[in-house]
Structures are given as C-alpha cells and as structure tokens.
Amino acid sequence: MARPADPHAHEALRSAARREFVKSGIQKARIEDITHACGLSKGAFYLHFDSKEGLFRELVSEVEAELEELRTVRERHTQDFLARHGSVKPKDLKPGSAFVRALRSLHTREDQKLLELLWRWRDVVDVLLSGSQGTAFDGVMWRIIDREVVRVQEECEALKAVKLMRDDIPGEAVGLLLVGTYLLVARRLSSLEEKPDFDVWLTALQKLLAEGTAPRPHTRATRSSPFAASPRRAPPRAARGSRRSHP
Amino acid sequence: MARPADPHAHEALRSAARREFVKSGIQKARIEDITHACGLSKGAFYLHFDSKEGLFRELVSEVEAELEELRTVRERHTQDFLARHGSVKPKDLKPGSAFVRALRSLHTREDQKLLELLWRWRDVVDVLLSGSQGTAFDGVMWRIIDREVVRVQEECEALKAVKLMRDDIPGEAVGLLLVGTYLLVARRLSSLEEKPDFDVWLTALQKLLAEGTAPRPHTRATRSSPFAASPRRAPPRAARGSRRSHP
DNA sequence: GGATTTTCTGACCCGCGGTTCAGAAACGAG
DNA sequence: CTCGTTTCTGAACCGCGGGTCAGAAAATCC
Numbered sequence: 001m002a003r004p005a006d007p008h009a010h011e012a013l014r015s016a017a018r019r020e021f022v023k024s025g026i027q028k029a030r031i032e033d034i035t036h037a038c039g040l041s042k043g044a045f046y047l048h049f050d051s052k053e054g055l056f057r058e059l060v061s062e063v064e065a066e067l068e069e070l071r072t073v074r075e076r077h078t079q080d081f082l083a084r085h086g087s088v089k090p091k092d093l094k095p096g097s098a099f100v101r102a103l104r105s106l107h108t109r110e111d112q113k114l115l116e117l118l119w120r121w122r123d124v125v126d127v128l129l130s131g132s133q134g135t136a137f138d139g140v141m142w143r144i145i146d147r148e149v150v151r152v153q154e155e156c157e158a159l160k161a162v163k164l165m166r167d168d169i170p171g172e173a174v175g176l177l178l179v180g181t182y183l184l185v186a187r188r189l190s191s192l193e194e195k196p197d198f199d200v201w202l203t204a205l206q207k208l209l210a211e212g213t214a215p216r217p218h219t220r221a222t223r224s225s226p227f228a229a230s231p232r233r234a235p236p237r238a239a240r241g242s243r244r245s246h247p
Numbered sequence: 248m249a250r251p252a253d254p255h256a257h258e259a260l261r262s263a264a265r266r267e268f269v270k271s272g273i274q275k276a277r278i279e280d281i282t283h284a285c286g287l288s289k290g291a292f293y294l295h296f297d298s299k300e301g302l303f304r305e306l307v308s309e310v311e312a313e314l315e316e317l318r319t320v321r322e323r324h325t326q327d328f329l330a331r332h333g334s335v336k337p338k339d340l341k342p343g344s345a346f347v348r349a350l351r352s353l354h355t356r357e358d359q360k361l362l363e364l365l366w367r368w369r370d371v372v373d374v375l376l377s378g379s380q381g382t383a384f385d386g387v388m389w390r391i392i393d394r395e396v397v398r399v400q401e402e403c404e405a406l407k408a409v410k411l412m413r414d415d416i417p418g419e420a421v422g423l424l425l426v427g428t429y430l431l432v433a434r435r436l437s438s439l440e441e442k443p444d445f446d447v448w449l450t451a452l453q454k455l456l457a458e459g460t461a462p463r464p465h466t467r468a469t470r471s472s473p474f475a476a477s478p479r480r481a482p483p484r485a486a487r488g489s490r491r492s493h494p
Numbered sequence: 495g496g497a498t499t500t501t502c503t504g505a506c507c508c509g510c511g512g513t514t515c516a517g518a519a520a521c522g523a524g
Numbered sequence: 525c526t527c528g529t530t531t532c533t534g535a536a537c538c539g540c541g542g543g544t545c546a547g548a549a550a551a552t553c554c
Contacts, residue, residue: 002499003551025380027274031542041503046543130389133272133380142377142434149431173451180427184396187389204420212459249529250521278512288533290514299512495554502549510540519532524525 010048012038017055022123022190025131026056053136060128060137063121067144070117071151074110078155081106088162095214100164104210108202115198118186126190129183145183149175156213166215174213181205257295259285264302269370269437272378273303300383307375307384310368314391317364318398321357325402328353335409342461347411351457355449362445365433373437376430392430396422403460413462421460428452 006012016037020029031052032042049055085099092099118125128141149172156171185201263284267276278299279289296302332346339346365372375388396419403418432448 002553003501003549005501025385028381030540042542043504043544044502047501052542130377130385131380133378134275138272138377145431169451169455170447173448173455176431177424177428177452177455180429180431181424182427183430184392184423184427200417201420204416205424208416208420208424208456208459210459211461212455212457214458249523250519250531252531277510289512290533291531293513294531497554498552500549500551503545503547505545507544508542512538514537515533515535517533519530521528521530523528 005047009038009040009044013040013045013048014055014058017052018059018123021056021127021131025133026053026127026135026137027133056127056135056137059124060140063117063124063128064140064144066117066121070110070113073113077106077110088164093163093215103164104206108206111202112198114182115185115202118182119189119195122186122189122192125186129187145179148179148182151175152178163215165213169213174209178205178209252294256285256287256291260287260292260295261302261305264299265306265370268303268374268378272380273300273374273382273384274378274380303374303382303384306371307387310364310371310375311387311391313364313368317357317360320360324353324357335411340410340462350411351453355453358449359445361429362432362449365429366436366442369433369436369439372433376434392426395426395429398422399425410462412460416460421456425452425456 013034017029017034020034020037023029024033029052031045035042035045049058081103085102088099091097094100125141128137132138132140152175153171156165156174159165160167160171189196260281264276264281267281267284270276271280276299278292282289282292296305328350332349335346338344341347372388375384379385379387399422400418403412403421406412407414407418436443
C-alpha cells in the first residue's frame with residue numbers, strides 16, 4: 001500500500017465545517033473556506049464526504065439520535081418511577097409531599113440532560129434553527145420542537161388525570177411555554193464561550209411552573225386549544241405558478 | 248404622455264413576493280416565479296423594485312416600524328397608568344386588588360395588540376425567523392426578540408421594586424419564558440388559515456404567570472443570571488481563513 | 495533507486511438565477 | 525395615422541460556488 005491518508009483530516013474537516021456553518025449557514029458556507037481552514041484543498045473534501053450537505057447530514061443524524069435516546073430514557077424513567085411508587089394516594093397530592101418532590105426532581109434531572117445535549121450541540125442546533133433555509137434540513141428543528149411540545153402536553157394531561165395539575169390551563173399552553181423557553185435558551189447558548197450554570201435556570205423555571213400550574217380549589221374546564229391540529233406549511237418545492245392572477 | 252403603468256402591478260408583485268418568500272425563503276424565491284404569478288415578465292419586476300432584497304426590505308421596515316410604535320405606546324400607557332394611580336399603597340399589593348387587576352388587564356391588552364400584529368405579518372415574521380439566512384435580514388428577528396426579552400425583564404424588575412413580584416426568580420427568566428412562548432405561537436400562526444382566538448391563550452398564560460410570579464412570604468435574593476451580557480455572534484461576513492491550522 | 499498505489503491539488507466545467515438592455519408593444523396627443 | 529414616450533418582454537450576460545478529474549505529490553514496498 002501507499003500514502004496513508006492524514007488521520008486528522010476527517011475530524012479536522014468536520015469541525016472546520018461546523019465553525020463555517022455557524023458563521024455562514026449551510027448554503028453560504030463555502031467548501032473552499034472549510035478546506036483552507038485545515039490546510040487542505042477543495043478536492044480533498046470529496047475524499048471524506050460525498051457533499052456539503054452530506055457532512056451536515058452526519059451531524060444532524062447524531063443530534064437526532066441523541067435526542068431520540070433522551071426521549072426514550074425519559075419515558076422509561078418516568079414509567080419506572082410510577083411503577084415503583086404504585087398508585088397515587090391522597091397524601092401524595094399535597095404540594096410538598098415526598099411524591100411530588102421526587103417527581104419534580106425527576107423532571108429536573110431529565111431537563112438538565114436536555115440542556116447538556118443542547119450545549120454540546122449548540123452550533124448545530126443554531127444552524128438548524130436559522131441557517132438551514134433552502135436545504136434538506138429546513139424545518140428539522142421545528143419538527144423536533146413540535147414533537148417536544150406534544151410530549152410536554154401529554155405529560156400535562158397525565159398530571160391532570162391524577163389531579164397533580166390544575167385543569168383550567170391547556171397542556172399545549174404549558175408545552176409552548178416550556179419548549180419556547182428552551183428554544184430561546186438554546187439559541188443563547190450558541191453565543192456563549194463557557195457552559196452556564198443550568199441549575200440556576202432550571203430551579204427558577206421549575207418554581208414558576210410548579211406554582212403556576214399547581215392544582216386550584218375551584219377550576220373550570222379547559223377550553224379547547226386554538227392551535228389544535230394545525231396543518232404545517234408544505235415543504236419547499238419548485239412552484240409552477242398559474243399566470244394572470246391579478247388582472 | 249403615454250402608456251400608464253398597470254396600477255395593480257406594484258401591489259400584485261408585493262403580495263406574490265410575500266407568498267413566494269414564505270414558500271421558499273428569500274434566497275430561493277425566484278423573481279420569475281413572483282412575476283409569473285401576476286402575469287408579468289422577469290424584467291417588469293425591476294420597474295417596481297430595485298432588487299429582490301429591496302422588496303423584502305420594504306416589508307421588514309413596515310413590520311419594524313409597527314413594532315416600534317407598539318413599544319412606545321406600551322411604554323406610554325404604562326406610564327400614564329402609574330401616574331394616574333399615584334403611589335402604590337399597601338392594599339394594592341393584595342393579589343386580587345383593583346390595582347393589580349387593572350395592571351394585569353393593561354398587560355393583556357398590550358399583549359393582544361402584539362399578537363394581532365404578529366398575525367397580520369405572520370408571513371414576513373415566518374420568513375424572518377427561518378427563511379432569511381445568508382441575507383441582510385439574517386438575525387433581524389433575533390435582535391427583536393432579544394430586545395423584547397430585555398423589555399419584559401425590565402418590567403419585572405420594576406414590579407419587584409414595588410413588591411408586586413417575588414424576587415427569587417430572575418426577570419430574565421420571565422423574559423425568556425414569555426418571549427419564547429410568543430415565538431412558538433408566532434411560528435404557528437404562519438400555518439393557520441384563520442385567526443385563532445387569542446383570548447383563550449392570553450388568559451391561560453396570564454394565569455400561569457401571575458400565580459407563578461406572585462410575591463411569596465419568604466424569598467431569597469435572586470441569583471445572578473447565567474446569560475448576562477452575552478456577546479452575540481458576529482454577523483455573517485466573508486471569512487478569509489488562515490491555513491494549516493491542524494498540522 | 496524505481497515501481498506502484500493512494501492521496502491530494504486546483505483549474506475547469508456547469509447550472510443556476512439575479513440583473514440588464516435592446517427592442518417590441520401599448521398608449522396618448524396632435 | 526404617426527410620433528413620442530413610457531411600459532414591458534425575454535434572451536443574454538455574468539458571477540458564483542458545488543462538484544469533477546487529469547495529473548502532481550507522497551508514501552510504501554521491493
């Protein structure tokens with residue numbers, strides 16, 4: 001055999017690309033800038049990746065896999081917790097009960113893991129959020145977000161069912177609120193150099209939400225959500241327009 | 248003189264462009280698709296606008312002007328309200344006092360106007376949010392969002408100062424929460440055909456926030472925010488990279 | 495030192511779409 | 525109808541950058 005490939009090249013290209021994507025978005029990021037950043041030439045790029053989007057796809061797949069993993073683990077931990085505890089007893093409904101505190105701490109731990117993930121992938125998340133327009137990744141982040149909103153919503157409905165949450169606030173409202181907050185936080189992460197202290201943040205959010213959503217003595221039923229079953233806009237596609245639509 | 252221009256052309260192009268921008272983002276929107284949609288030819292576009300981005304700039308300026316107007320009006324209404332009421336008396340601090348209810352209703356009215364604005368401009372907002380990458384408008388929406396977060400934060404600090412809000416939750420947290428929620432809502436608006444009932448939504452959010460942020464008997468001081476004074480990432484710009492960074 | 499094989503280079507190709515512009519078309523005035 | 529003027533058309537121009545490929549360079553084996 002002859003001339004082994006530079007062992008650092010692949011990884012160097014990957015991380016240079018991440019930097020370049022953050023700076024310019026997927027479309028505007030130029031292959032030459034990526035390769036020059038690691039002292040390689042344009043052509044070398046194609047020895048390691050099939051295309052610019054192919055490289056980004058690698059990154060996105062990893063993020064999606066980790067997110068999926070997190071979702072299933074969260075689901076399992078919640079199931080385990082409930083199974084271990086048995087049925088919900090009246091004393092568990094009291095605001096400060098051991099049960100409520102344990103459940104809340106479970107949520108905090110899982111949310112913390114989510115924030116850690118967002119921190120590790122903050123660059124890619126940032127690109128997905130605002131630098132993927134016109135590519136195959138357009139909308140990936142919003143799909144993830146919609147799913148998370150639904151997850152929170154379902155958790156809320158479950159809590160309402162066992163009277164651990166007031167039922168005059170739509171679960172969807174809490175979902176939009178929680179996920180919307182995380183969205184802004186995720187966005188801010190991309191401009192930080194050092195990892196912030198998530199605890200401060202989580203406790204504040206936790207407090208606010210816990211006390212805002214706590215069961216009330218007198219509550220009316222939830223009115224139906226104004227955003228139910230919204231049809232998402234069609235994915236970008238070439239449009240053959242009809243002529244003369246305004247005469 | 249001779250051959251007057253089609254009086255509908257300008258407006259027709261404008262709205263066709265809005266549709267096209269929503270469908271494909273600013274970059275991918277093709278001039279030909281815009282002109283064909285109103286039965287005009289490519290060249291005609293340049294009789295009405297100096298460039299594709301020029302057209303979008305017009306739209307963005309209008310949105311920004313309306314948002315600015317809303318901010319100043321909100322500021323003035325708040326000032327007027329406080330001036331008219333005089334100093335805050337002890338009885339005003341009680342959760343259900345006339346003062347608190349009036350203040351809350353003021354907030355609701357202003358928020359409602361914001362939602363109406365987001366509804367009217369939902370297409371442009373949507374494009375700014377996820378279809379402006381790589382253009383001069385990249386980041387416009389995030390700057391607006393950051394400003395709104397600061398506004399909410401300041402309102403919170405003001406409320407804390409007169410003991411109308413608990414002080415163990417950072418104002419910034421409430422800002423991210425409120426604005427993040429509106430962000431997701433704004434995004435959803437773009438996929439709706441009919442205006443939803445904002446009231447349902449506002450009351451749920453209002454309740455949750457009001458009761459979550461109400462003053463507590465025993466509170467510790469706010470810990471400093473982990474996101475303070477974050478340097479935003481540099482605007483997109485051509486990058487001349489140094490070579491050989493990974494020898 | 496070849497001989498051979500794989501890596502790496504960078505000039506080139508090519509499609510795309512914003513923008514331009516020479517000329518055609520439409521309209522009013524006389 | 526003809527002329528002058530302005531609108532409108534669409535082929536042509538052009539820069540850009542992703543992707544290709546013939547050949548140069550580098551490494552290994554003999």
